[in-house]
Amino acid sequence: xxxxxxxxxxxxxxxxxxxxxxxxxxxxxxxxxxxxxxxxxxxxxxxxxxxxxxxxxxxxxxxxxxxxxxxxxxxxxxxxxxxxxxxxxxxxxxxxxxxxxxxxxxxxxxxxxxxxxxxxxxxxxxxxxxxxxxxxxxxxxxxxxxxxxxxxxxxxxxxxxxxxxxxxxxxxxxxxxxxxxxxxxxxxxxxxxxxxxxxxxxxxxxxxxxxxxxxxxxxxxxxxxxxxxxxxxxxxxxxxxxxxxxxxxxxxxxxxxxxxxxxxxxxxxxxxxxxxxxxxxxxxxxxxxxxxxxxxxxxxxxxxxxxxxxxxxxxxxxxxxxxxxxxxxxxxxxx
Numbered sequence: 068x069x070x071x072x073x074x075x076x077x078x079x080x081x082x083x084x085x086x087x088x089x090x091x092x093x094x095x096x097x098x099x100x101x102x103x104x105x106x107x108x109x110x111x112x113x114x115x116x117x118x119x120x121x122x123x124x125x126x127x128x129x130x131x132x133x134x135x136x137x138x139x140x141x142x143x144x145x146x147x148x149x150x151x152x153x154x155x156x157x158x159x160x161x162x163x164x165x166x167x168x169x170x171x172x173x174x175x176x177x178x179x180x181x182x183x184x185x186x187x188x189x190x191x192x193x194x195x196x197x198x199x200x201x202x203x204x205x206x207x208x209x210x211x212x213x214x215x216x217x218x219x220x221x222x223x224x225x226x227x228x229x230x231x232x233x234x235x236x237x238x239x240x241x242x243x244x245x246x247x248x249x250x251x252x253x254x255x256x257x258x259x260x261x262x263x264x265x266x267x268x269x270x271x272x273x274x275x276x277x278x279x280x281x282x283x284x285x286x287x288x289x290x291x292x293x294x295x296x297x298x299x300x301x302x303x304x305x306x307x308x309x310x311x312x313x314x315x316x317x318x319x320x321x322x323x324x325x326x327x328x329x330x331x332x333x334x335x336x337x338x339x340x341x342x343x344x345x346x347x348x349x350x351x352x353x354x355x356x357x358x359x360x361x362x363x364x365x366x367x368x369x370x371x372x373x374x375x376x377x378x379x380x381x382x383x384x385x386x387x388x389x390x391x392x393x394x395x396x397x398x399x400x401x402x
Contacts, residue, residue: 070195077129083185087195089224100139100179101199101218108397111332120248120361136246139179140218141172143210145244146370149277153373162209174208194223212237225397233389241383242368248361251328255357258298263325264291266311306350310343324364332399339393341366366393
């Protein structure tokens with residue numbers, strides 16, 4: 068294992084780059100957005116190749132028009148909050164609106180757009196542990212309470228474990244997630260990838276991607292309980308941007324998805340303790356990327372839960388500790 072760090076100047080400020088290399092994985096992380104930037108893993112023949120969308124330079128990642136949250140930590144609240152407002156303990160909080168009438172991924176200056184502090188890098192039993200932190204002040208993008216947030220990446224040979232944690236000094240809402248963009252072939256399309264999602268249910272949406280209910284996936288193009296080639300699914304649906312409800316015991320890692328590419332043999336398994344996973348097929352990607360070039364598997368709490376308590380808990384109060392973990396396991400299969 069080798070770990071290298073350096074600093075690059077960007078429009079957002081000086082960004083720390085951390086690169087971790089093992090025989091079977093190379094991971095590049097950025098303090099900007101506490102983000103996963105580059106990931107190289109081997110194919111079935113042992114050839115390393117890039118599997119995560121990244122811009123040509125670190126400086127490019129600080130240009131908002133170019134960067135659709137690439138590999139970044141989303142917060143305070145991943146996904147959408149309807150009409151850019153919610154009420155908590157009888158107080159209404161207007162938020163920064165940045166996606167039609169809604170708040171998306173914490174607002175126009177969400178946690179993916181700011182530089183996090185690198186608290187430390189250590190070698191723990193053969194794994195590289197990278198700890199980053201951020202203090203989000205009361206009123207940040209309209210959200211109440213001062214929140215102390217932490218993102219910890221534990222990189223081992225063939226694996227990336229992401230641990231999110233947060234505390235607050237006043238009641239608030241929180242849902243942290245990572246917005247990685249995967250293409251296991253390093254190509255311009257995921258149509259030849261296969262995706263397995265064991266979930267039986269997904270959310271139903273209005274025209275603004277706000278949940279209006281829950282439906283079973285059986286008998287629909289959204290049913291991927293058996294691994295399915297993405298090309299026909301993208302054609303039938305016009306693209307995926309759907310939150311699946313993951314069954315299992317809360318707080319325990321369980322299967323979320325398996326993304327695979329038969330041509331290279333690369334396989335990505337996602338395990339998480341989060342209650343939901345947004346499956347997004349890059350429907351809105353623009354230059355230098357291509358529509359449906361990537362698959363995002365964003366483990367998170369439910370979108371608009373601050374306005375719809377039936378979708379699950381999302382409130383964090385003083386004295387409580389928010390924590391969630393997701394594991395990315397890269398392997399190969401086939402001959």
